[in-house]
Amino acid sequence: MNVRWIAVNADVRKPLVQSPPAWQDQGMDLDHAACYRVIQQRDARFDGRFFTAVKTTGIYCRPVCPARTPASKNVTFYPSAAAAQEAGYRPCLRCRPETAPDLGAWRGTSNTVARALALIELGALDEGNLEALAERLGVGERQLRRLFREHLGASPIGVAQTRRVLLAKQLIHETQLPLTEIAFASGFSSVRRFNETFRALFGRAPGALRRSTGDEGVAAMDGEFNLLLRYQPPYDWQKMWEFLRARAIAGVESVAEGCYCRTIELASVPGTVSIQPAEGANALRARIRIAKPSSLPSIIARLRRVFDLAADPGAIAAHLGQDPLLAPLLKQRPGLRVPGAWDGFELAIRAVLGQQISVTAAVGLAVRLVLRYGEPLPKPEPGLTHLFPLPELLARADLTTLGMPKSRAATLSAVAAAVLEDPELFSARGDLEDAVRRLRAIPGVGEWTAQYIALRQLREPDAFPASDVGLLRALSDEHGKRPSAEQMLARAEPWRPWRAYAAQHLWLVPNAKLMVSLSKGDEEAPRGSRGEARAEPKELERGRGRVPPQIRFGAPGKTSHARGDVR
Ligand SMILES: [Zn+2]
Numbered sequence: 001m002n003v004r005w006i007a008v009n010a011d012v013r014k015p016l017v018q019s020p021p022a023w024q025d026q027g028m029d030l031d032h033a034a035c036y037r038v039i040q041q042r043d044a045r046f047d048g049r050f051f052t053a054v055k056t057t058g059i060y061c062r063p064v065c066p067a068r069t070p071a072s073k074n075v076t077f078y079p080s081a082a083a084a085q086e087a088g089y090r091p092c093l094r095c096r097p098e099t100a101p102d103l104g105a106w107r108g109t110s111n112t113v114a115r116a117l118a119l120i121e122l123g124a125l126d127e128g129n130l131e132a133l134a135e136r137l138g139v140g141e142r143q144l145r146r147l148f149r150e151h152l153g154a155s156p157i158g159v160a161q162t163r164r165v166l167l168a169k170q171l172i173h174e175t176q177l178p179l180t181e182i183a184f185a186s187g188f189s190s191v192r193r194f195n196e197t198f199r200a201l202f203g204r205a206p207g208a209l210r211r212s213t214g215d216e217g218v219a220a221m222d223g224e225f226n227l228l229l230r231y232q233p234p235y236d237w238q239k240m241w242e243f244l245r246a247r248a249i250a251g252v253e254s255v256a257e258g259c260y261c262r263t264i265e266l267a268s269v270p271g272t273v274s275i276q277p278a279e280g281a282n283a284l285r286a287r288i289r290i291a292k293p294s295s296l297p298s299i300i301a302r303l304r305r306v307f308d309l310a311a312d313p314g315a316i317a318a319h320l321g322q323d324p325l326l327a328p329l330l331k332q333r334p335g336l337r338v339p340g341a342w343d344g345f346e347l348a349i350r351a352v353l354g355q356q357i358s359v360t361a362a363v364g365l366a367v368r369l370v371l372r373y374g375e376p377l378p379k380p381e382p383g384l385t386h387l388f389p390l391p392e393l394l395a396r397a398d399l400t401t402l403g404m405p406k407s408r409a410a411t412l413s414a415v416a417a418a419v420l421e422d423p424e425l426f427s428a429r430g431d432l433e434d435a436v437r438r439l440r441a442i443p444g445v446g447e448w449t450a451q452y453i454a455l456r457q458l459r460e461p462d463a464f465p466a467s468d469v470g471l472l473r474a475l476s477d478e479h480g481k482r483p484s485a486e487q488m489l490a491r492a493e494p495w496r497p498w499r500a501y502a503a504q505h506l507w508l509v510p511n512a513k514l515m516v517s518l519s520k521g522d523e524e525a526p527r528g529s530r531g532e533a534r535a536e537p538k539e540l541e542r543g544r545g546r547v548p549p550q551i552r553f554g555a556p557g558k559t560s561h562a563r564g565d566v567r
Contacts, residue, residue, distance in 0.1 A: 035077040039063050045314060048101035048232055051078045053089040060084035065095035082162035083153030090201050091169065098166035101232040101282065102304070103312045112137055113151045115428040116144060117159070118459060121301035125160040126187050138430045164188060165197060167297060172210045174227050179206050185225065185293035223291045228283040229300065231309045234335030237277050239508070240307060243339045246359055249366045252374065254383025262342065263377050265387045266295040270377055272384055273303060305459055308337035316498050323494060329505040338504050344426020344457040346388045348415045351449050355408060368402055391416040411444025418442045426453065432460045455500045464492055464499035474506040
């Protein structure tokens with residue numbers, strides 16, 4: 001549903017937009033009166049969706065700010081923190097706008113903006129310039145600026161700068177790191193720049209900010225960062241954790257109860273991350289160990305991608321829930337996310353390893369690959385001993401000795417060679433079709449694998465591997481007859497632009513019939529769901545009776561998780 005965003009107050013400090021930008025939201029008219037009602041009620045569902053700037057104080061707030069609600073005539077609403085900041089407002093020290101969930105709510109209105117934001121998060125405007133970013137996205141610089149203005153009310157540079165300031169502010173409040181380290185860890189090029197920015201914005205030095213809030217912060221050892229990564233609830237941690245656990249490569253990843261850890265490497269510097277739900281907060285707690293503080297923004301961006309923290313479950317449910325097929329699934333798992341990938345090359349290798357075999361068998365191959373070609377971690381931690389092999393090494397290696405068909409070993413080598421030739425192969429660029437075409441150019445990579453990489457690595461919310469056996473199975477009729485990939489695509493049309501989420505829900509639909517056809521050697525059943533099956537009787541019980549006939553439940557004890565996804 002298209003709703004107009006109305007910047008109501010005529011006397012905004014600085015004219016923010018020439019024309020009211022289009023703003024998409026689910027069924028709620030986000031005009032001034034509606035936004036004002038939200039802040040009067042401190043409605044947490046809107047946290048991260050818009051920000052309130054208060055003219056009399058020059059401060060901007062989250063909708064949940066505990067301070068007294070200012071008079072309606074004194075507030076202006078902005079669709080992003082960057083817009084409020086560009087209009088001259090500074091972040092509130094009470095509600096701390098940097099702790100609002102960083103939503104990709106604009107997804108669906110402009111994929112170009114969503115992709116640009118992902119790249120900015122990964123540092124595209126720290127190292128490169130706007131022109132290069134626009135070129136990568138296949139649009140003109142002016143057009144990119146216009147799109148940002150329209151959807152976020154701010155310029156791309158403004159968005160990048162705001163990110164930096166808000167991350168620095170978060171680190172000041174939540175850690176006891178020395179300020180010099182915070183400056184670099186939040187992406188500032190120098191301590192002077194960091195100090196100047198804070199003086200200009202808050203009228204005081206960064207250190208004063210720390211003292212004034214009386215925050216305790218978390219003490220950490222050298223090179224360790226502890227911080228919270230916020231999301232908009234609900235969040236289905238259990239399903240995310242199960243997904244990662246089923247695919248964990250021992251040595252590179254370690255999955256204990258309620259916690260996920262892995263080794264990482266950025267710009268040749270190794271490290272580890274550990275993630276678990278933060279108690280009492282809509283956030284995950286991340287412990288990041290890396291000797292290079294300036295890698296922190298990229299690490300945060302990647303973790304947000306892996307755990308799908310930018311998703312706006314309300315917006316997705318409002319759209320997908322209109323389909324009677326999906327409505328009960330959304331009701332059952334309202335916080336389900338699309339698990340992302342830490343690294344594109346690693347994901348592509350995993351996907352190829354998983355072709356035609358079970359998830360368990362694919363993980364076994366991956367472990368062998370890591371032991372043989374992965375660099376040992378200089379400071380191993382429990383369960384974490386190796387880095388995932390680099391493309392340089394795999395491109396040169398004879399992978400046929402790993403115990404897989406020659407053709408698959410050739411595909412692995414081709415993936416490694418392709419990423420060496422184009423290091424940006426697995427980063428967002430152009431549109432979904434463009435990305436899929438580029439990936440399919442790699443020998444051995446078909447439509448399924450390309451869509452799968454787009455879904456998990458490029459975070460394309462509309463990616464959809466229509467030929468996936470698990471999806472086809474979920475939509476089979478009462479005789480077990482599956483639709484064709486074309487029929488599947490047609491059925492999925494109304495799910496745009498959130499087809500990836502629809503797929504994630506359908507993958508969780510248990511179906512015993514399918515297990516039978518798999519065991520008969522169904523040709524369509526490539527990518528090993530057998531290794532995935534896991535008992536979930538409670539889920540089945542709950543789902544029974546609410547799920548339309550198209551989605552049939554089989555005998556408890558069998559589920560049809562993400563096909564082929566080692567993938
Ligand atoms: Zn506030």
